[in-house]
Amino acid sequence: MSEQPVRTVQALFDLTGKTALVTGGSRGLGLQMAEALGEAGARVAISARKVKELEEAAEHLRQRGVEVLLLPADLSQEAHVLSLAEQAVKELGQVDILVNNAGATWGAPAEDYPMDGWDKVMTLNVRNLFLLTREIGRLSMIPRRYGRIVNIASNAALGGNRDLMQAVGYSTSKGAVVTFTRALAAEWGAYNITVNAIGPGVFPSKMSRYLSERHGDEGLARRVPLNQIGDEEGLKGVALLFASDAGKHTTGQFLLVDGGASAMIAG
Template sequence: MADKNIFDLTGKTALVTGGSRGLGLQMAEALGSYGAKVVLSARKADELEQAQSHLQKLGIEADWVAADGSKDADIAGLADAALEKLGHVDILVNNAGASWGAPAEDYPAEAWDKVFNLNIRGLFLLTQQIGKRSMIPRKYGRILNIASIAGLRGNPPGAMQTIAYNTSKGALVNFTRTLAGEWGKYGITVNALAPGFFPSKMSQVLIKTLGEEMLIGNSPLQRLGDDEDLKGATLLFASDAGKHITGQILAVDGGYSAV
């Protein structure tokens, strides 16, 4: 008979980047609701304080660290602070990300660097720090990278002009697979979620430009993602329910990428 507590995270610790709002806060809420102690990270302290208050009202033990995930010094400071607050990190959710829209032929190099410095370079450096200092020594870890369906396919003509974002998320997909191969021997699983269209600060311009009807019209489930739709998948990869799953990419997109 299956263990009914297979998703339980009591006694576990989690660091969630980009955790002050949107998908990051949704995942932090899921982890905390199942027992994990959570540290959130983002750039703005006021938004982190609001997120902490929200989680605490739900009975979740939460703290925060303000840091810019595209800056090496901030990443080192975030790792130090998270380990000081939590003692160790069992679950790392790499959710912080950036996008920039422009035609490929005119795409600014500085915009390309901005996207990659956060979405890939900073993500790697933080993962390296947490892995080396906490997960590898303890022979345990759950790493969940937030990719995107934009990393699984190109953009239709006349749609998004986000070549750096798509490319960085495609890189994150193979980063996930490659790291899973290297760190499996340490008892660390590395997986990724590839969300589809969810209302958020990053996606609001896109949804307004393309129109919600057009986006859901291309989705088998005929809907956008909501405030609950990443929670189950997050818990699967973060808990013992997913202990034999690594190197996998799960699209949470209403079937958009399947058709």
Template sequence: MSSIAKLFDLKGKTALVTGGSRGLGLQIAEALGEQGARLVLAARKRDELDAAVAHLRVRGIEADWIAADAAHDEDIARLADGALARLGHVDILVNNAGATWGAPAEDYPLQAWDKVMNLNVRGLFLLTQAIGKRSMIPRRCGRIVNVASIAGLAGNAPGTMETIAYNTSKGAVVNFTRTLAAEWGEHGITVNALAPGFFPSKMTQGSLDRIGVETMCARVPLRRLGDDDDLKGAALLLASGAGKHITGQILAVDGGASAVV
């Protein structure tokens, strides 16, 4: 029987976090790193990655970065190669990179649809496939944490957001998580997803400005948005030994928003 401290300990573990330079990805990276995991962060912008790694190192967290656009197949292949070269193997894969685009469904640009789907679904699949096949399946262990969204569990309230591609993509992530969990469980790999509600971020700032923070909070049972700590415990549970018997699950971290109609 392991102690609680041991169950959540990640010393000696390695983690690759996409979209890890800011926002929810950086929050998750902090949680894993504080528990001892060695990190590689991936994102598109080198300056943001530099800043994120400096932020983590000040906190005593060992981290490196690889600049890559997970919407492009060649970048995903390079990211998988680089992460495995630097870490040796990947124990924990956090698929957080994502994009959104707002427009009415009847006028939604095909270019925008493809941009969202290529990053949020295709890129997630290709990176997971590469890391699973090359590192997790041969070692018969691994933790995969996908970042979905409560937008993948339902539609948007009328008059709020027009994000049909984003909602569709996150719904795909939800069922990707369940399907892969069933396939890869025999290899000792767990696959779960976090479904955040509204967190202030660069991605959500436009919606928060338009709708208003007070209005958004009024729709949440806890009457608040997510903060800089609210994903840490859930991510750590799913990435650590404490979650070794949890797979195929979608955990909403949303202040109760998805519990009400």
């Protein structure tokens, strides 16, 4: 048997011919990662609840030369999750890369945390993230013995912060995402499917708007060793690593992208 030629670094990161589904892909971190995958050559499907925001995101991506498909869905609803999986496989032909970015947060002191807030966060961030991943695995990745799954957790998965934000449900859900990532990587490695998680710190987004309003961007930046919060490029390289053959021997990992905030000792 002849040896396969060693590919260049550029070839390892190239996603030409691959397909990707990015949930929560109409804005913020999801749109940033959709850009990265599309600019690397993937055909990208983005999903979100609001059609208008999806259309605006699609126009933005097309202007950057990205081939994009819109798949509206409310991933808090099980029926929508199942339909999204079927539609993505049907429209794309296959799903090579799944980026589980859609999520929700709810802030309140633990002693006052409402159960409807807890259930909302757990359903979207954990239960239905698993459901979509299971279905994409069954319908496309396992039969083809290939897949790249990228779960978006948070540096909040490491614990809480009573001064920055009291959100015990959110932190708990993101900790669950990290453990899910490691457990699934152990099971699905046999199918040549890698499963990794990214832990962003504070990036500009609708979800982080409360933090910016309360502490100000400068106040948030002072909590980060690099003295800045995330920007519109900060997740692109990591997402591309986990989605491409450059990361083919990396699975079950949780990579923090928070400017070093998680390296600081509280006190």
